[in-house]
Amino acid sequence: MDAATTDAAPARSRMTARQRRRLARGVQYAVIVAVVAVLAAVADWGRIAESFFQFDIAADMFPEVWTSFWNTIVYTLLAFAFGMVVGVPIALMRVSEFAPYRWFATVYVEVFRGLPALLVLFLVGFGVPQAFPGIQYPGGVYGQVAIGLGLTSSAYIAESVRAGIQAVPKGQVEAARSLGMSRTRTMVTVVLPQALRIVVPPLTNELVMLTKDSSLVFVLGVTTATMELSKFARNELTDTANATPLLVGGLLYLLLTIPLGLLARRLENREDHR
Amino acid sequence: MNAPIVKVEGLHKRFGDNEVLRGIDLEINEGEVVCLIGPSGSGKSTLLRCVNLLEEPTEGTIEAAGHDMTGPDADLDLARRDIGMVFQQFNLFSHMTILDNLVIPQRRVCKTPKAEAVETARRLLAEVGIEGKEKAKPAQLSGGQQQRVAIARALAVKPRLMLFDEPTSALDPEIVGEVLAVMKGLAAEGMTMLVVTHEMGFAREVADRVLFLDGGVIVEQGPPSEVLANPQTERARSFLHRVLHPAD
Numbered sequence: 408m409d410a411a412t413t414d415a416a417p418a419r420s421r422m423t424a425r426q427r428r429r430l431a432r433g434v435q436y437a438v439i440v441a442v443v444a445v446l447a448a449v450a451d452w453g454r455i456a457e458s459f460f461q462f463d464i465a466a467d468m469f470p471e472v473w474t475s476f477w478n479t480i481v482y483t484l485l486a487f488a489f490g491m492v493v494g495v496p497i498a499l500m501r502v503s504e505f506a507p508y509r510w511f512a513t514v515y516v517e518v519f520r521g522l523p524a525l526l527v528l529f530l531v532g533f534g535v536p537q538a539f540p541g542i543q544y545p546g547g548v549y550g551q552v553a554i555g556l557g558l559t560s561s562a563y564i565a566e567s568v569r570a571g572i573q574a575v576p577k578g579q580v581e582a583a584r585s586l587g588m589s590r591t592r593t594m595v596t597v598v599l600p601q602a603l604r605i606v607v608p609p610l611t612n613e614l615v616m617l618t619k620d621s622s623l624v625f626v627l628g629v630t631t632a633t634m635e636l637s638k639f640a641r642n643e644l645t646d647t648a649n650a651t652p653l654l655v656g657g658l659l660y661l662l663l664t665i666p667l668g669l670l671a672r673r674l675e676n677r678e679d680h681r
Numbered sequence: 682m683n684a685p686i687v688k689v690e691g692l693h694k695r696f697g698d699n700e701v702l703r704g705i706d707l708e709i710n711e712g713e714v715v716c717l718i719g720p721s722g723s724g725k726s727t728l729l730r731c732v733n734l735l736e737e738p739t740e741g742t743i744e745a746a747g748h749d750m751t752g753p754d755a756d757l758d759l760a761r762r763d764i765g766m767v768f769q770q771f772n773l774f775s776h777m778t779i780l781d782n783l784v785i786p787q788r789r790v791c792k793t794p795k796a797e798a799v800e801t802a803r804r805l806l807a808e809v810g811i812e813g814k815e816k817a818k819p820a821q822l823s824g825g826q827q828q829r830v831a832i833a834r835a836l837a838v839k840p841r842l843m844l845f846d847e848p849t850s851a852l853d854p855e856i857v858g859e860v861l862a863v864m865k866g867l868a869a870e871g872m873t874m875l876v877v878t879h880e881m882g883f884a885r886e887v888a889d890r891v892l893f894l895d896g897g898v899i900v901e902q903g904p905p906s907e908v909l910a911n912p913q914t915e916r917a918r919s920f921l922h923r924v925l926h927p928a929d
Contacts, residue, residue, distance in 0.1 A: 581772060585733055585844075587791075587838060
């Protein structure tokens, strides 16, 4: 094998393929070490520590930060719940035999997937109340968030669920119909349960996205009680003129998103082994 | 003689430009076992799937198990309870346990009370030789076991007629027999069966009538002793030769 390779490329150096590979890898290590060394030498470590690692500032954030941490979770879950409640029916409409349902669902998905979440949140928070004076969202800001972030989320969820529905083998539908199940019965009893299982991993990713999108809630104007994590960290940043709160806030986000990401990956693997 | 349980008249089926069935007339009597044989693409499966309207005929009329399947007022969901179907790929509901595969259709389709549905399910599973697998998921069973469960599931809603679409084609050769044995038992009990198959041994032994399809028409039909042993047409002769002596 080696002999053949060298025969074919006599112009190349006399190194074997393996030696060349080892050399290439050695060069890459050397570059990485050099970059790290330069950064370490150039950076002002005292300055960095002062900006990001002030322990007393971090300690001062507690326990108040837990309120905003909790709100982040609540906003995320509310938006996700709304997204599911609306997204699953939209997905069903997307695959409906009845063309107007399909048209409506397609427009819905394209609109709410295409608009920035921030803009939708503004529309729900300020546009709608202006157009319909006297409108009251249930739960106040919580209702606004559920709808404002949920609308965007429902479009993504609808697309995931639609993909899941279409991934259910056609034979499952035929078996159900041949047993005398109606179209609706088949959807509810056979297709949806399988489709939802298929889309658990993408829906978990959607939950991660929503966790981060909950940082947009500040535009609705929140109080200390309804503040989420990003807003809280930013307020602390302003108060202390120090970046440590951002680090703490960031770590708290990762505390939520990394386990979700791991969960999504585990669920994906479980699907593979089925 | 009783009215036929299946009556197909002038059946045509087109997929786009491809006319798969070109005028099929077929009557099957109660208790009869009919095997459909023929080369792939001859329209056997399409004909079978037209009987319970899984495929909609382009032209022609179909009556099955006392239902006017192609009529304007056909209640297909109701009709399909009377027409069981077994698929090549088994198509067991993969998210349900074996027991639920039999129980849920009875509960949802026939509104059978739970205790009765479970009892029926257990009896049918025992009849097809599946025991101690009630809580298992379909994927945990072998192909032969899955297909036997699929037959039991089709029987659970008490059909008067059973359609088999190449029920053993997806199975390893050594487990084909266990599925055929269940089908033989069913035939012996007097079930009307329409079977698309490549198992000539089964056709010879169990079928009352064999239909040879080619190019979307019934080329030849009759008792297996005639069609299989002494085909009259060149097309049937060469097909049977290829099936029975694949190595030549």
